[in-house]
Amino acid sequence: MPHYLNVMATKATSAKGKRNSAQAAKTTAPAKAKVSPKPKRPLDSNTESIIKSAARTVFHQKGFAATRTRDIAAAANMNLALLNYYFKSKENLFQIIMVETLSGFFGTMLVVFNDTSTTLEKKITLAVEGYIDLIITEPEVPLFMMSEIRTSAKNLLTRLKGPESILQTVFVSQYQEAVKQGKITEPNPLHFLLNLLGMIMFPFIASPMVKTIAKLSDKQFEKLMLERKQRIPVWVKAMLKAK
Amino acid sequence: MPHYLNVMATKATSAKGKRNSAQAAKTTAPAKAKVSPKPKRPLDSNTESIIKSAARTVFHQKGFAATRTRDIAAAANMNLALLNYYFKSKENLFQIIMVETLSGFFGTMLVVFNDTSTTLEKKITLAVEGYIDLIITEPEVPLFMMSEIRTSAKNLLTRLKGPESILQTVFVSQYQEAVKQGKITEPNPLHFLLNLLGMIMFPFIASPMVKTIAKLSDKQFEKLMLERKQRIPVWVKAMLKAK
DNA sequence: AAATATTTTAATCAGATGATTAAATTATTT
DNA sequence: AAATAATTTAATCATCTGATTAAAATATTT
Structure with a gap:
């Protein structure tokens, strides 16, 4: 996950935190510990802003329901997994847009x-x-x-x-x-x-x-x-x- | 399939015709033989019009992409398979609406x-x-x-x-x-x-x-x-x- | 009423889709 | 440069979803 999203309390379904260094280990918080992230968010990695921009275009054109995360990934010319890496979920990305x-x-x-x-x-x-x-x-x-x-x-x-x-x-x-x-x-x-x-x-x-x-x-x-x-x-x- | 839809040339993917009587047997027409049906369509079976009415409501409210055929079946209080039985496909039903x-x-x-x-x-x-x-x-x-x-x-x-x-x-x-x-x-x-x-x-x-x-x-x-x-x-x- | 046709049902399939994972790659820190 | 952290990738998973099927139930014809 992007470093700035790791403020402990990761989503329970994500096992990524495990590979992070020691201080992340105390993540015992269960399921939906929705913590507002971005402690010192770096001015948008290029990848992130490219994805967001592509998402904006695709969502605007097709709407949420008709949009496939694969459409966005293709429009951004990025690997599909990066959407979830940077934005957690389709819903979350949509919300932002x-x-x-x-x-x-x-x-x-x-x-x-x-x-x-x-x-x-x-x-x-x-x-x-x-x-x-x-x-x-x-x-x-x-x-x-x-x-x-x-x-x-x-x-x-x-x-x-x-x-x-x-x-x-x-x-x-x-x-x-x-x-x-x-x-x-x-x-x-x-x-x-x-x-x-x-x-x-x-x-x-x-x-x-x-x-x-x-x-x-x-x-x-x-x-x-x-x-x-x-x-x-x-x-x-x-x-x-x-x- | 509904009797009035059986004007030979059934959709290739459908195997239903086989159980129909002899005269349907000459259906050798392959895949997408899109024949305009309704030779003497009976004034809408009740089931059919209930489904269509439910579909109208759900499509109008949620749009095509967000609508699940299961939503329509539930709204009509009908078995899911009846949608395809009477209307072939979600796309077709939508088109009609x-x-x-x-x-x-x-x-x-x-x-x-x-x-x-x-x-x-x-x-x-x-x-x-x-x-x-x-x-x-x-x-x-x-x-x-x-x-x-x-x-x-x-x-x-x-x-x-x-x-x-x-x-x-x-x-x-x-x-x-x-x-x-x-x-x-x-x-x-x-x-x-x-x-x-x-x-x-x-x-x-x-x-x-x-x-x-x-x-x-x-x-x-x-x-x-x-x-x-x-x-x-x-x-x-x-x-x-x-x- | 027997035979046949039509309608309905429950179960299941195949493909689509959002998401995750483990490993590979790249960048940063020490 | 070695160690560590962050990013990226390809593969895979689980669920959702539209559609089909075979059998059961009902209606129609003979």
């Missing part, structure tokens, strides 16, 4: 939505541009998040605490203030967020369908998404004053 | 969008109402379709011919006419459809996330969706005249 992916996603949102120096309208523009640019780099992420969260849901999301805070952002305060001032018709900011995120993310989520139906190449699809980057703010702002 | 699901989805859309007697605005209202009501009965369907289509995509969608025709509907003609008359700003109907469908479907696709973040019960979530049934048409119509 999932948390990183969700963090990136909610992080981007919260940075924009909690900026006290920008107006509501500016935030809309920045969120749309930031998100579309972000998603274009990894277009499978929205669908990945939505489908994989079915299994995790509560567990994962509440433990991440980024998500929880979305409805207590500066953005929401500004939204409610604008409602009070009669500048916005729809009083519930959740509806607005669903509309905004739907317009941003749905086309990516539906992209296999969209590409087939509209007969678009990847290039053409991306162009369409870049058009949306300009137009969604306009559409959304029109919605705010609807009826 | 997928086609039926997609047909229902696109069918609903095309009925509304090809009605020559309704205006563009009326179509928007009808589409929103029809879809939200439909989806509420099976809220997992949008996410199911989007995630499962990744694997099938081309294959399935082109062979279904509902999807292809969406961009040649009466609705699109009416849209283009309205653009010509300056009543609509955005010239590309695809953008409009993405916005409309995104606003309708995205909340369901993101529902595990939405429920967790906004702390909504299933009941509260459904109420929110029914609100949207009223408001999406308003929002969307405002968008049409944006800028």
Whole structure:
């Protein structure tokens, strides 16, 4: 096992510890002694980061259930056993990817939505541009998040605490203030967020369908998404004053 | 095997035919003689429809890769072997569910969008109402379709011919006419459809996330969706005249 | 009711899959 | 450089999983 994972209390099913030097010998802790590892984790061995990167790609594309550890090993061009050596299990590796992916996603949102120096309208523009640019780099992420969260849901999301805070952002305060001032018709900011995120993310989520139906190449699809980057703010702002 | 599936040319791997009566004996056709069955298929044996119904539920909830044939058998309260007896294979059963699901989805859309007697605005209202009501009965369907289509995509969608025709509907003609008359700003109907469908479907696709973040019960979530049934048409119509 | 066909069941198979192991290789420490 | 630790490899394991089979049970035909 990687040296930085050996903080006694190894997983009971693993017999590796035995070959380590003496101080590991006191490992009498049984089964599921889940100890948070990484005492002084070295800035990711190359092997480890290559595997993680491959895992990210494969998981994003196929989802947890359809992914084979052998797929990841092949994508990383690594021996299968190295996945378990560095990441214990498929589940654990997936968890890591999932948390990183969700963090990136909610992080981007919260940075924009909690900026006290920008107006509501500016935030809309920045969120749309930031998100579309972000998603274009990894277009499978929205669908990945939505489908994989079915299994995790509560567990994962509440433990991440980024998500929880979305409805207590500066953005929401500004939204409610604008409602009070009669500048916005729809009083519930959740509806607005669903509309905004739907317009941003749905086309990516539906992209296999969209590409087939509209007969678009990847290039053409991306162009369409870049058009949306300009137009969604306009559409959304029109919605705010609807009826 | 079910009697209506025995149109000679059985799957080579199946030895069942041997116990059938004489006329089946000429089955010399080898391996993958994929013959379209159902000569006079009896209106679905009870067992068969129970299995299909269970399969629909389980596939919709977990997706193809995460579904175990044993899950379906258990949900249907049937012996595992009956799945293969009636449906040959997991893949085949899935295919059937997928086609039926997609047909229902696109069918609903095309009925509304090809009605020559309704205006563009009326179509928007009808589409929103029809879809939200439909989806509420099976809220997992949008996410199911989007995630499962990744694997099938081309294959399935082109062979279904509902999807292809969406961009040649009466609705699109009416849209283009309205653009010509300056009543609509955005010239590309695809953008409009993405916005409309995104606003309708995205909340369901993101529902595990939405429920967790906004702390909504299933009941509260459904109420929110029914609100949207009223408001999406308003929002969307405002968008049409944006800028 | 006997004969035949269909449906259902329990047991089993073969291949896939996540994980582990012991040995080989490489790197680090002494 | 010898000793020790960490990494990598090939082989193997145990379980899961989709599918099949032969026999039993039930229904249909003659």
